[in-house]
Amino acid sequence: MARKVFVTSRPWQEALEEFLGSLRSNGYLAGLPAEEIDVTRALGRVTAAPVYAAISSPHYPAAAMDGIAVRAEKTFGASEGEPLELALDREAVLVDTGDPLPEGFDAVIMIEEVTFKDKVAAVIRRPAVPGQNIRPVGEDITAGELLVPAGQALTPYDLGGLLSAGVTMVAVRPRPRVAILPTGTELVPPNPNPAPGQILESNGTMLAGLVTRWGGEPRVYPITPDDYQLLKERLLQALAESDLVLINAGSSAGREDYTARLVAELGQVLTHGVATRPGKPVILGIVEDKPVIGVPGYPVSAALCAELFARPVIYYRQGLEPPRRERVQAVLARKIYSPLGREEFVRVRLERERDRLVAIPTSRGAGTIMALARADGIVVVPRLAEGFAAGQEVTVYLLRPRETLLEELHTGARTIKGSYNLE
Ligand SMILES: Nc1nc2c(c(=O)[nH]1)N[C@H]1C(S)=C(S)[C@@H](COP(=O)(O)OP(=O)(O)OC[C@H]3O[C@@H](n4cnc5c(N)ncnc54)[C@H](O)[C@@H]3O)O[C@H]1N2
Numbered sequence: 001m002a003r004k005v006f007v008t009s010r011p012w013q014e015a016l017e018e019f020l021g022s023l024r025s026n027g028y029l030a031g032l033p034a035e036e037i038d039v040t041r042a043l044g045r046v047t048a049a050p051v052y053a054a055i056s057s058p059h060y061p062a063a064a065m066d067g068i069a070v071r072a073e074k075t076f077g078a079s080e081g082e083p084l085e086l087a088l089d090r091e092a093v094l095v096d097t098g099d100p101l102p103e104g105f106d107a108v109i110m111i112e113e114v115t116f117k118d119k120v121a122a123v124i125r126r127p128a129v130p131g132q133n134i135r136p137v138g139e140d141i142t143a144g145e146l147l148v149p150a151g152q153a154l155t156p157y158d159l160g161g162l163l164s165a166g167v168t169m170v171a172v173r174p175r176p177r178v179a180i181l182p183t184g185t186e187l188v189p190p191n192p193n194p195a196p197g198q199i200l201e202s203n204g205t206m207l208a209g210l211v212t213r214w215g216g217e218p219r220v221y222p223i224t225p226d227d228y229q230l231l232k233e234r235l236l237q238a239l240a241e242s243d244l245v246l247i248n249a250g251s252s253a254g255r256e257d258y259t260a261r262l263v264a265e266l267g268q269v270l271t272h273g274v275a276t277r278p279g280k281p282v283i284l285g286i287v288e289d290k291p292v293i294g295v296p297g298y299p300v301s302a303a304l305c306a307e308l309f310a311r312p313v314i315y316y317r318q319g320l321e322p323p324r325r326e327r328v329q330a331v332l333a334r335k336i337y338s339p340l341g342r343e344e345f346v347r348v349r350l351e352r353e354r355d356r357l358v359a360i361p362t363s364r365g366a367g368t369i370m371a372l373a374r375a376d377g378i379v380v381v382p383r384l385a386e387g388f389a390a391g392q393e394v395t396v397y398l399l400r401p402r403e404t405l406l407e408e409l410h411t412g413a414r415t416i417k418g419s420y421n422l423e
């Protein structure tokens with residue numbers, strides 16, 4: 001049922017909780033039917049059930065080194081002073097790494113420790129101990145052993161383990177299919193010669209990249225002009241073909257901002273407007289029991305709204321908790337002023353000054369995508385704060401892997417120096 005829509009200023013956490021709550025109660029976030037896929041194509045997929053080893057690995061006793069297989073008890077007494085001769089093919093059998101151990105043999109001596117006499121005997125100068133240089137059955141994996149529990153994203157190592165254990169198919173959660181609908185009459189496909197007023201459609205690709213990063217399967221639809229009927233047809237098509245729809249732009253108060261009206265007509269708008277900067281006019285709705293997010297048009301707003309609202313939906317839909325963000329403590333290079341009433345996400349670059357990290361705020365415009373591309377992290381100014389003073393310690397939520405960043409800062413791989421003075 002449609003309800004009256006107006007742009008509110010709710011805390012985003014409250015809007016997200018309500019959104020996820022509705023999706024939980026309508027069954028959208030409850031276990032999807034699993035699909036069986038080839039293990040070779042399962043990187044990053046989330047297991048729908050525990051996976052057990054079909055066979056042991058190794059599944060036969062195998063030589064762990066190139067050399068000769070021997071019966072250990074027949075080698076006792078060999079020494080530098082009294083080398084021992086073993087008849088080739090009867091008492092000593094040539095084996096290579098990975099070969100099955102011949103029946104009745106229980107040790108392997110590395111080829112470097114063996115000399116040969118007339119191609120009929122192997123000469124050794126040290127006894128072997130039983131089991132030496134042998135990989136026994138199940139050394140790595142025992143048949144029936146639990147390899148991966150349910151609900152885990154498969155790593156390259158997991159795939160290696162599964163295949164070694166004779167598992168070729170695996171039951172995984174389907175990847176959430178995410179439709180991305182760039183809308184706006186001013187949008188044109190990216191090209192180097194846009195006419196004045198034309199905007200190059202870049203958010204579709206950016207959002208698709210984020211969706212892929214979170215485990216979803218993005219599909220960017222062709223640009224839809226600002227036409228209510230066309231947008232409606234496109235939204236219905238996208239709903240039929242996907243699990244989550246991101247309508248990009250048309251979220252605000254402009255004459256051709258149709259998203260909220262459309263979502264209200266076809267389903268329910270839960271939220272229109274949150275108390276964040278950027279990202280204020282986001283729309284959270286449910287149509288045909290599926291989430292529809294109206295993502296504001298400015299690139300930084302689009303990225304932030306996707307992070308705040310699409311990311312958790314995509315993770316939970318796969319049965320995963322959204323990973324906690326990596327963070328570091330830093331001191332602010334400059335004062336940040338931020339109006340009361342909106343939680344502001346300020347992009348910062350990090351530099352090292354002696355033994356501390358300094359966070360330098362970058363451009364705060366919602367349209368400046370390169371400020372986000374160049375940023376190392378985000379500083380959050382709470383809704384009920386008016387900002388932070390220069391030199392204040394703040395938490396920086398990282399946009400890059402923490403280890404790489406700290407390494408770069410530590411080794412001085414970053415040479416750019418900001419203009420700040422914290423003395
Ligand atoms: N009177 C008001 N005007 C605006 C308000 C408001 O509250 N009252 N909010 C502002 C805020 S905050 C934001 S954010 C934007 C959001 O606007 P929309 O979601 O309606 O988006 P548009 O106006 O269509 O576009 C904004 C901007 O982004 C460009 N854009 C759109 N799609 C793409 C794309 N796929 N790739 C690249 N760039 C895109 C678009 O051309 C515009 O330049 O509204 C403020 N206005």
Ligand code: MOO
Nearest residue numbers: 278279280301366
């Ligand atoms: O919310 Mo808008 O995203 O501030 O620019």
